[in-house]
Amino acid sequence: MSDNTFFTFEQHDDGIAVISIDLPGESQNVLKMEFIEELQPVIEQIKTDSAVKGLIIKSGKEGSFIAGADISMFGKVDTAEDAEKISTSGHQFFNALEDLKKPVVAAIHGACLGGGLELALACSGRVISDSSKTKLGLPEVQLGVLPGGGGTQRLPRLVGIAPSLDMMLTGKQLFPKQAKKLGLVDDVVPQANLMKAARKRIEELRKGKEKKTSISSYFTAKGLQKLFLESNPLGRNIIFDQARKTVQKKTKGNYPAPNKIIECVEKGMSQGIKKGLATEAKNFGQLVVSSEAKALISVFYATTELKKDNGVDSDAEPARIKKVGVLGGGLMGSGIAYVSVDKANKKVRVKDVRPEGVNGALNYSWKLISKKMKKKIVSPSTARHTMSFLTGTTDFSGFKNVDMVIEAVFEDIKLKHQMVKDVEQNCSDHTIFATNTSSIPITTIAEAAKRPEQVVGLHYFSPVEKMPLVEIIATDKTADWVIATCVELAKQQGKTPIVVNDGAGFYVNRILAPYINEAGILLNEGVAIEKLDKAMVQAGFPVGPITLLDQVGIDVATKVAPILEEAFGDRMSTPRAFEKLKDDDRKGKKNKRGFYKYEGGSKNGKEVDESVYSVLGVTPDKHVDNKEIAERGLLLMANEAARCLDEGIIRSARDGDIGAIFGIGFPPFHGGPFRYMDKLGIDTVVERLEYYQKLQGDRFAPADILIKMRDGSESFHK
């Protein structure tokens, strides 16, 4: 056995060599240049050593095979040419591995992502553990780059063009069974049998045994696609054209990586792997230095940092949460119950005044868990076991031992006060009272509490199981251990939490309001509904402001709006358009009366309800440039975010960026409102705000902090 810095190398009597990767001091294995340089001579040695019959590459770390190329390398290169060289060096190493002429099998347990999967693809075989920690994918697109270690060439050759594009364009990660089904790996075995399976695979490869594709697999939709479309140039063109259309629809041209991925695959499939790899390296280089990649990588680092943040400035420890109580079995309560039981593995007790409410919440979880069962992500017994942790009641029975109660009842202060009292009476002294209110100040809710230090806001976004953000709202009195406990629970629920201070609208709704209001003002001036939505979607938001209003509920928005207006004055005044629609009993999607028509079928929510214009008394014929619509919305949101930082509502620009991206869908390629302002330059931000202030009024007045920062030539991020 020889020791190296990044791996150990063992040569066994049966002729099998084993490289075990273990980067010192890191929780995840990543591919660094120094690591590759150290590995290269060992591969050369194996090539010439006749005693070595086969090689197994495994990880020495628990739960991490290789998480990809070291992302920190990307920040250190200045030019596209330098980044291209990184990719080319990787190609040389992976090619050498592929050309070894001896079976090389990757034995994978844990994250096998990006460059990690590309290494595995250069091996002659892959066996993986059936652990839930094992995930395979090429997530580079989420960082604004592309698989630069040969992934765009080897993956389509192994699993087919269409499935590989699907993996690379979405960055999705596959569970073991999905990876096997796709043909990405040869075998899935329990972790304890991984080395045995790798040895077996080496033997099979030595005997020239391929894993057979069964004849029936050609008669599946995928099999036929492969046979008729992928095997000829005309068919391949159809796939690439379709992929480009889908990309354009999704990205609106805001992200360069997806089209470059398609270009690499197309080149490689039509002109051979050598040309494909050269295109891959070139495109990789260009993307690494792009502003989009820089922004998306900053989002990766911010979320990684947040995973370690306990949310307070002290080292307060979180309390252990074994059981969660949820008050209210509506949409929010049901979602909260689901993430608590299925993601966080807590015992959950749901209370609703109506038995139907309780049943609704239980059914909600069962539907989502059944879906996972159907996709074979969980077994039927695991699904039943999870469900056994979720129970319901119409009174407070079973609440005595809950460690945290999360209320999601109607937005009514009297009711919330009653809940606080009920919880203090029916639960334990240590029980935390968390409220999911989106409009009532937490301080006001805590007024009814005997233990206000245990009252906190826990603001989820709808639908809870999908939206990644949780805002944790602290009052002056909330204890640090309570905040730390909520942060911990939110992480266990699979969420990214940001801790914010109490104030009207907290952070997310506060910065959302001026952006939505601006759409209302433009609408009142006669700008068409679909134009407003299109302009913001083109600018990078997942849905436009008017569609969002229909989804959230015009009644909900008009309930929050006066609270913000009272707190912040004229700059937040509710546009008359929204009030008029509320008076016309238009709540949006929920009562099928909104800005759009909700008639079911394909047009559901897609066709504007023209009668809105007569309710508003406007003719939708005003032309405002899309760029202006987008800029006004983005600037107002960023300006308000700057105020939130100045007032201590958010703890950092990092939290403000993540809150806006994960809570609202602020265009990720800008990296969040603070990175957006840094990118423009604070002087430009102030100049543009002042320009609109002159034309449109004082709602565009730049925040004080921006004026100060402009004068000091500062930026939010270093």
Ligand SMILES: C[C@H](O)CC(=O)SCCNC(=O)CCNC(=O)[C@H](O)C(C)(C)COP(=O)(O)OP(=O)(O)OC[C@H]1O[C@@H](n2cnc3c(N)ncnc32)[C@H](O)[C@@H]1OP(=O)(O)O
């Ligand atoms: C040439 C190639 O094609 C290009 C590439 O490979 S680009 C990289 C592609 N890979 C990725 O995008 C995966 C990124 N990583 C992840 O998604 C997650 O870290 C993970 C799923 C692997 C593990 O998640 P989790 O267990 O929650 O651990 P997490 O806290 O995120 O990470 C632990 C540490 O590993 C680091 N890390 C993870 N992946 C890394 C990577 N690819 N490069 C550098 N550091 C990485 C994190 O920054 C963190 O560092 P820290 O402890 O010093 O803060």
